[in-house]
Amino acid sequence: MKHRTPRGFKRIPAWMFHSRLPVDAETRLITSYLLTSGSANHPTVSELSDALCMDAKTVRRNVYKLEELGLLKVIRRAK
Known part of the structure; x- marks a missing residue:
């Protein structure tokens, strides 16, 4: 089954995720949200966790990874 980008999210450029980078699906989703979120240039962890329906600990860990x-x-x- 082919991976699809969720509706309303931009496709992430392939060069951002070289095969050697340890990036999982959650990090890709956060990256896609950060690229598409209009006015929120620096959203807080709670805003990200609410928008993506993730817990704050997971969001924080993935933002640190980025x-x-x-x-x-x-x-x-x-942006």
């Missing part, structure tokens, strides 16, 4: 990989800066510049 920061460590240097992708959070790239996402904010892409």
